[in-house]
Every structure is written in structure tokens, then in C-alpha cells.
Amino acid sequence: MGCVLGKSDAKEKESRRSSRRREENKQASEPDLTRVQNDGEREKKIGEIPAGDEGLLRPSASAPEFRLRTGGATTREGWPSWLVDVAGDAIKNWSPRRANTFEKLDKIGQGTYSNVYKARDLITGKVVALKKVRFDNLESETVAFVAREILILSRLNHPNVIKLEGLVISRMSSSLYLVLEYMEHDLAGLTAVQSVKFTEPQVKSFMKQLLSGLEHCHNNGVLHRDIKCSNLLIDDEGILKIADFGLASFYDPESKKPMTSRVVTLWYRPPELLLGATYYGPGVDLWSAGCILAELFVGKPIMRGRTEVEQLHKIFKLCGSPSEEYWKKSRLPNATLYKPQQPYKCCIAETFKEFPPSALALVETLLAIDPDARGSASAALNSEFFTTEPYPCEPSSLPKYPPSKEMDIKLRVEEARRQRDLGGKAHAVDGTRRVRVHERVGRAIPAPEANAELQVNLDVSQTDSILFLRYITMPNAILVTIFYNIIKKLPLSF
Known part of the structure; x- marks a missing residue:
């Protein structure tokens, strides 16, 4: 009898242990989602945060990852709790x-x-x-x-603003998909095509649509903060839509x-941001629109500056340097670092003298150093x-082009560079002299990514100084070459 009872107890204990293991495995395979919270207040929604970036939501320290797999931490509708x-x-x-x-x-x-993918529903x-958008092992601010x-x-709801049509949750990965309208082109891809030369009515059509979309955004308390040609999408009917609101803010x-x-x-990027402004408004988008018009x-x-210093120098040389009143009024953090020793005069009219007079006047307005x-x-409209x-043409009358996007330009540039490198190796093998050919893929090339999340804009002089210290022991002939390259890169004296 004792043996029978012992076996029964052992089976019961083993059954309990198996149940516990199954429960633990289930919990491990379906991790709880941690509620996103603000620094000072729990359960505060992002829509209630002040417009400034200091109010970005951040996850708690105990939740380094945000998983979208379904399980105990989803709502009845199937949404992840943090998203709700x-x-x-x-x-x-x-x-x-x-x-x-x-x-x-x-x-x-x-x-x-x-x-971003082209896909079929x-x-x-x-x-x-x-x-x-993936959330594994990324900065917590990505969620915000x-x-x-x-x-x-x-x-936002406007014909010239991209429409969000839904959200997709991936069961297999920690990913969220935004479902957006598909557009065949972006403006960067079209301007890079050799055969494309926009007429004045076509330029007016694109700019009218861009400014109409910006007017809607600004009237609804939204700054885009990354207006550029690759973020302006165009469909086969000639409709332009502002896209990529990843850096936008209320x-x-x-x-x-x-x-x-x-x-x-x-x-x-407008000069006030390069000078470190933290209080700004619609003027940042209007500056970008002025750059696109020209x-x-x-x-x-x-x-096309390579660094923030060089970009600011190019702005001052074209648009003129700020007045003394502007320096005093703005009190910008980087004013003492970048204030020119000698003031520059605005030379937009001389630089773009072939522009139509009305276009030139609008460029001068949108590229004013003072954002006010x-x-x-x-007003621009x-x-x-x-x-x-000539008046703006109807979007439907714009020429039809094969699909062209900024990514296509990058792929063509990479392919041209690869072919050039292969050609150089072939010359080295057969002993002939290698001749450098300056490639030119399209009239426009993609702008460098230099946004809030990237710390890649280093001062050229600082970088070259490091190189100099690193190679100070080199022979004189090599040092002369290095100094020559440094001088070529540095902007003109302020």
C-alpha cells in the first residue's frame, strides 16, 4: 500500500511541476507589454504632451524592448497595450x-x-x-x-498630405507597419532624371501643392521639420503629397x-536651427520650401554643404548675414561661434537672375534670414x-514618367561607382594609366541625412586636426599634401 501511495504522490508532484513548466513557457513566449509612461506622470497620452520635444514619451527602465506579439498584454481589439x-x-x-x-x-x-515597401493588399x-518600424534594441524615443x-x-486630412490608411501588426517580429498611400515618384527622383526639365507652369503646380499642404499642416498646429524633395511624393496623376512625418511635431x-x-x-535646414534655436515655428518649413523652389x-x-559650418557659410554668402538687430533679438546659442567677422550682402537676385521676376521675389521672401x-x-500662395x-498647370497635365524615387538614384550611383572601381582595377592589371572620371548621375543627388537622431555632422577642421596629429611623424612631402587638402576643405574666413 505504501508503494502505491508513494507512486501516486510522485505522479501528482510531477503533474504539478509539468503544469508550472507549461505556464512558465507560455509566459516566456508571450511577454507582457510595458505601459509607455512619461517621466513624471504614468499613463499620460502623447496627445496631451506639450508641443515641445521635451515632452517625448519614454518607456520605463524595466522595458528596453517593445514587442508587438499578441498575448496577455493586448486589448480586445488586438492592439498592443502600449499603442493604445x-x-x-x-x-x-x-x-x-x-x-x-x-x-x-x-x-x-x-x-x-x-x-518602406511597395506592397499589395x-x-x-x-x-x-x-x-x-522595428522596436527591438532601438532607442526608446523611437516609440514616441x-x-x-x-x-x-x-x-491631417488634405489632398496634398499623405494619408494613413491603417496599421499592421506582425506576429513573427517586433514590428509595426504604417499603411500609407502608394505614390509612383518622389520629387528627388524626378529632378535627377536627365530628360526632365520643368517648365514654369509645372514648377508653379508643384509649389502650389507643396504650400497648400504646408498651410494645412501649420493651420492644424503641425510642423513637418524635414521638407525635402525625397519627402514630396507624386503619383501618376501629378498630385504631390507631403510624406514622412517621422520628425514632425505639434x-x-x-x-x-x-x-x-x-x-x-x-x-x-534654416540658419536659425544651425545656430541652435530651440524656439521656432512654421518658418523652418518655409525655408525648406524656398530651397525647393530654387x-x-x-x-x-x-x-550643398558637407558640414553644419559649411552649410551656414553658404547660406550667409547667398542670403546675406544677419543684422546686428537680429543677433541681439534672437540670442541664439551658437551666435558667438558662427557670427561672421565681416557681414555678407544678399546676392540672391544676382545668383538667380535668370529666374522669372515673380519667382525670384518669392525665393527672396522664403529664404529670408529672419524667420519672421x-x-x-x-501669404506665399x-x-x-x-x-x-503663366498660371500653374493642372496636375493631370504634367508629363508621365517611369517610377523614379531617391532610392533609385542611390542605386544608380552605387552601380556607377562599382563599375568605375572595376574599370580602375582592370587598368591596374594591364599596366595602363588610370584616369579619374567624374561621374554625374542626374542633375540632383540625394541630400546627406542630418537629422535629430544622427550625430554625423562634425566640423571639418576638427576632423582634419585629428588626422594631422595622427600623421605628424610622416615625411614632409606627405605632410604638405595633407595640409593642402585641409585648406581646400575649410570654408572661407568669416
């Missing part, structure tokens, strides 16, 4: 889609934290763009950026809050540029 916490109002009328209901067709874009058959992008896109002109100056891609007439970016002098998107002949 930060964007509940924006998604309340949606149901989550699954990644296996879409078929990826091609990769059409790549950013710091995301990739297997339920409706519609072609869409999927913006994939994505949540804010969702909220901003849900607030703002309230009546209640100013500090924001980061590390936004806007370098070639389109670029559409010239056929290439007008100020740039006016508004509404009412300028002579749009109210005098």
Missing part, C-alpha cells in the same frame, strides 16, 4: 491588420528607424506603401516618434515650448508667383 496608451484616440475606429494579409513587392525607401488588391507620427497623420504659437534644433536635412528652376540643390520675414504658407501668367 499613446495613440488610443487615433486608432479607436481601426482594427489591426496582420502582416500576412499583404504581399511585399519591392523596397522603395529606407530611413534611420524604418524601411491581398484582401482588396490595392497597391500600398508599408512603412516598417512613431506614436506621434500616427497621431499627426490621423489629425506646436502652439500661443504657448511656445522648446524643441530640438537637430531636425531638417542639412541642405534644407532647386526646381536650377535642377539641383542650391546649397518669411511670412506664412498662406497669394504672392504674384501664383497670380500672374
Whole structure:
């Protein structure tokens, strides 16, 4: 009898241990989602945060990863709990889609934290763009950026602003997809095509659509903060839409809050941000629009600095340096570092003398050093540029082109570089002299990524000084060559 009871007890204990192991495995395979919280207040939604970047949501220290797998930490609708916490109002009328209901067709874009794919909705058959954002092993601020992008896109509704059509949750990976309208082109891809030369009515059509979209954003308290040609998408009907709101922010002109100056891609970044401004408004987007207006007439970016110092120097040489009143009024953090010793005069009119007079006047307004002098998107739409002949053409009358995006340019540049390198190796093998050929792929080339998340804009002089100290023991002939290259890179004296 004792043996029987002993065996029975052993079986019962083993059964309990098996149950515990199954429960532990289940918990391990379905990790809880940690609620996103603000520094000082739990369960505060991102929509309630002040417009400034100091209010970005950050996850708790105990949650380094944000997993989107379904399980105990999802709502009845199937949304991850953290997403409901930060964007509940924006998604309340949606149901989550699954990644296996879409078929990826091609990769059409790549950013710091995301990739963009052309895809087909297997339920409706519609072609869409999927913006994939991963949360494994990334900076915690990514969650806030994505949540804010969702909220901003849900607030905006305009023909010239990209539309958010839904969200997709991947069961197999820690990823979230934004379902967006698919557009065949971006403006960077079109301007880089050798055969494309926009007429004045076509330029007016693109700019009218850009400024109309910006007017809607600004009227709804949204700053885009990364207006550039590759973020302006165009479909086969000639409709332009502002896209990629990953760096966008809410703002309230009546209640100013500090924001980061590390936004806007370098070639389109206004001088106040380069000087460290943390209080700004719609003027940052209007400056970028002015750069694009001039670029559409010239056929290439007008100020292509390699560093922040060089970019600021190019701005001052073209647009003039700030007045003494501006320096005193703005009190910008980097004013003492970058203030020119000798003031520059504005030479926009001389540089772009071939522009139509009304276009030249609008460029001078939008590229004003003082952001208050740039006016508004509404004022720009009412300028002579749009109210005098030739008038903007209808978008549907724009020429039809094969699909072309900035990523296509990069691929062509990489292929040309690869072919050039292969050609150089062939010359080295057969003993002939190698001749350097300057490649030219299109009139425009992609701008360097220089945004808030990237710390890549180093001062050229600092970098070259390090190189000098590193190679100080080299022979004189090599040192002379190094000094010569340093002098060539440095901007002219301020």
C-alpha cells in the first residue's frame, strides 16, 4: 500500500511541476507589454504632451524592448497595450491588420528607424506603401516618434498630405507597419532624371501643392521639420503629397515650448536651427520650401554643404548675414561661434537672375534670414508667383514618367561607382594609366541625412586636426599634401 501511495504522490508532484513548466513557457513566449509612461506622470497620452520635444514619451527602465506579439498584454481589439496608451484616440475606429494579409513587392525607401515597401493588399488588391518600424534594441524615443507620427497623420486630412490608411501588426517580429498611400515618384527622383526639365507652369503646380499642404499642416498646429524633395511624393496623376512625418511635431504659437534644433536635412535646414534655436515655428518649413523652389528652376540643390559650418557659410554668402538687430533679438546659442567677422550682402537676385521676376521675389521672401520675414504658407500662395501668367498647370497635365524615387538614384550611383572601381582595377592589371572620371548621375543627388537622431555632422577642421596629429611623424612631402587638402576643405574666413 505504501508503494502505491508513494507512486501516486510522485505522479501528482510531477503533474504539478509539468503544469508550472507549461505556464512558465507560455509566459516566456508571450511577454507582457510595458505601459509607455512619461517621466513624471504614468499613463499620460502623447496627445496631451506639450508641443515641445521635451515632452517625448519614454518607456520605463524595466522595458528596453517593445514587442508587438499578441498575448496577455493586448486589448480586445488586438492592439498592443502600449499603442493604445499613446495613440488610443487615433486608432479607436481601426482594427489591426496582420502582416500576412499583404504581399511585399519591392523596397522603395529606407530611413534611420524604418524601411518602406511597395506592397499589395491581398484582401482588396490595392497597391500600398508599408512603412516598417522595428522596436527591438532601438532607442526608446523611437516609440514616441512613431506614436506621434500616427497621431499627426490621423489629425491631417488634405489632398496634398499623405494619408494613413491603417496599421499592421506582425506576429513573427517586433514590428509595426504604417499603411500609407502608394505614390509612383518622389520629387528627388524626378529632378535627377536627365530628360526632365520643368517648365514654369509645372514648377508653379508643384509649389502650389507643396504650400497648400504646408498651410494645412501649420493651420492644424503641425510642423513637418524635414521638407525635402525625397519627402514630396507624386503619383501618376501629378498630385504631390507631403510624406514622412517621422520628425514632425505639434506646436502652439500661443504657448511656445522648446524643441530640438537637430531636425531638417542639412541642405534644407534654416540658419536659425544651425545656430541652435530651440524656439521656432512654421518658418523652418518655409525655408525648406524656398530651397525647393530654387532647386526646381536650377535642377539641383542650391546649397550643398558637407558640414553644419559649411552649410551656414553658404547660406550667409547667398542670403546675406544677419543684422546686428537680429543677433541681439534672437540670442541664439551658437551666435558667438558662427557670427561672421565681416557681414555678407544678399546676392540672391544676382545668383538667380535668370529666374522669372515673380519667382525670384518669392525665393527672396522664403529664404529670408529672419524667420519672421518669411511670412506664412498662406501669404506665399497669394504672392504674384501664383497670380500672374503663366498660371500653374493642372496636375493631370504634367508629363508621365517611369517610377523614379531617391532610392533609385542611390542605386544608380552605387552601380556607377562599382563599375568605375572595376574599370580602375582592370587598368591596374594591364599596366595602363588610370584616369579619374567624374561621374554625374542626374542633375540632383540625394541630400546627406542630418537629422535629430544622427550625430554625423562634425566640423571639418576638427576632423582634419585629428588626422594631422595622427600623421605628424610622416615625411614632409606627405605632410604638405595633407595640409593642402585641409585648406581646400575649410570654408572661407568669416
